[in-house]
Amino acid sequence: MSDNLCIVVLGASGDLAFKKTYPALFGLYKNGFLPVRTQIVGYARSSIDLDDFKKRISSKIKIANATEGQALTQFLEKCYYTNGAYDKPESFIKLNAFVQNLEGGVTGARHRVFYMALPPSVFIPASKGLKNHLYTTRGSNRLVVEKPFGKDFDSSKELSKALAESWHEDEIYRIDHYLGKEMVKNLMVIRFANIFFSAVWNRFYIDNVQITFKEKIGTEGRGGYFDEFGIIRDIMQNHLLQILTIVAMEKPVSLDAEHVRDEKVKVLRAMTPLAVEDVLLGQYTASADGSVPGYLEDPGVPKDSVTPTYAAAVFNINNERWSGVPFILKAGKALNEAKAEVRIQFQDVPGNIYGNVGRNELVIRVQPNEAVYVKFMNKQPGLSANPIMSELDLSYHSRYNEPKIPDAYESLILDVLKGDKSNFVRDDELDEAWKLFTPLLHKIEGEKIAPKKYQFGTRGPEGVDDFVAKHGYQRHHEYEWTPSKI
Incomplete structure (x- = not known):
């Protein structure tokens, strides 16, 4: 993913994203593990001003010294935010236009990682919206799914079947943080x-x-x-x-x-x-x-x-x-x-x-x-x-x-x-x-x-x-x- 990487965090206004996802992405950035051409797009239903969104990200990240403070400033420059629904095609069309605008005139591969920090009730429509409207043909696509993966065997099987209709198993990353x-x-x-x-x-x-x-x-x-x-x-x-x-x-x-x-x-x-x-x-x-x-x-x-x-x-x-x-x-x-x-x-x-x-x-x-x-x-x-x-x-x-x-x-x-x-x-x-x-x-x-x-x-x-x-x-x-x- 050294060419160009866009990470889309769905549910970006929620506690999981602010407490875990963004601090983890910052940790990777400050240690040099994110590609240079990385954009991080937050997406959620809430209408949030970009400056306020960045302040919320900063409030959950602990800074040990001036060097880390400078790294955080640089990291926040890579962070963007837009809002929309999880079950409407027009919202994902708008999100794709937003991502394409950030990617600009980049040549070569365009890799995308979709991190679903979402409640289970919207897993299926969100995953379909991503596949139908944001799936890149110029690079790799990876879908990160947070638990819970259903409530029992039948509901889990239903979720897996729905994901499989849109995504290959080798593109799906079911994350258990343990x-x-x-x-x-x-x-x-x-x-x-x-x-x-x-x-x-x-x-x-x-x-x-x-x-x-x-x-x-x-x-x-x-x-x-x-x-x-x-x-x-x-x-x-x-x-x-x-x-x-x-x-x-x-x-x-x-x-x-x-x-x-x-x-x-x-x-x-x-x-x-x-x-x-x-x-x-x-x-x-x-x-x-x-x-x-x-x-x-x-x-x-x-x-x-x-x-x-x-x-x-x-x-x-x-x-x-x-x-x-x-x-x-x-x-x-x-x-x-x-x-x-x-x-x-x-x-x-x-x-x-x-x-x-x-x-x-x-x-x-x-x-x-x-x-x-x-x-x-x-x-x-x-x-x-x-x-x-x-x-x-x-x-x-x-x-x-x-x-x-x-x-x-x-x-x-x-x-x-x-x-x-x-x-x-x-x-x-x-x-x-x-x-x-x-x-x-x-x-x-x-x-x-x-x-x-x-x-x-x-x-x-x-x-x-x-x-x-x-x-x-x-x-x-x-x-x-x-x-x-x-």
Whole structure:
């Protein structure tokens, strides 16, 4: 895309665009990853003055020094804005004229990236409008689609079918920002570039795997939107399941995007759909002091809502590598801490001669404080011969002197520009993922299965510890990991 690039951000007046898309594009610009001849066109329904639009972009971008301030000024010169509808051909004809005017008399290829930071209700008309009126024949076209990719298997299939009528699969980039996170990308390297992990990455040595996502905040006024989806659709069906497939997949033939995604699909096809007995559901109530309202008190949430704000689920993968190893996924809002991590717990030491010995664990901390650490038993220093739990710790903030780890969106948009689809969701992968969750979601909503209540700021609903223990996880209560200091 070194000739000429136009990035069209649809939904440019929304929070997602201002908080994520434009800061990510600026990050790429200041680090020299955008082609010199790049134009960024914001498009939305709202009528916004260009100066006001640029001020809103600036308000969400943090500037560390004068050099970055100068880079921001230059970046804003590449930003434009026009408004129109998402379902009217004349609006897209007008948008195309706007883009062509910016491209001017450019010779050579004219590449276009269309970033749909839009609500699902307008995905289909917007994608058709883009294909019919802005599709360039003088370069490449790439369509970036934000989640949610439907609400169940049927709605997802309908969306995929509609996109396929206008766009080739190799032009569609379904973006799940968790696949752009540093430690999620690192999972592939940890697994396939270290022989000692490869040797034990199977049912003979691993007892269970936990993948956890915790947020301290609740829905905070967004309850009306969240209630349509719930924590299972919002976090588990996409973010956590994507991580699971990377942890469990076989080594791909190469790092080619299709080879990587082929292996992820094989994992999904070896899994059985969730049943009610495989999950524990929760919904948060007000904080202990009453200062933070409960989920049902959030404006827009029906008073009889059974939408879970917490879910724990266990999956089994029916293949030679993982048969009998539970994969426990946990996700929740309004909890005691914010973190996302992968925790791989190994089996007990055969013929243990030391008594109270904890299990080894490999932990990949996705956020915050990116880290990889291994829990292992070590002799207590001094005259004692007692084994104690310690760790081999690779905390990124203390080990590396690299610049700040880029935002996930920055990493993924760069992948779009490079044409690397390995960190994006393929259509058949999406189908298989929804098959695992759709029967459970329909049963919960159809039978209005009530989630267990838990107080805002706690670890989740009663029974969470018993749930993970039932599936094999053993907690070593005398140990707590503390990130290493700089």
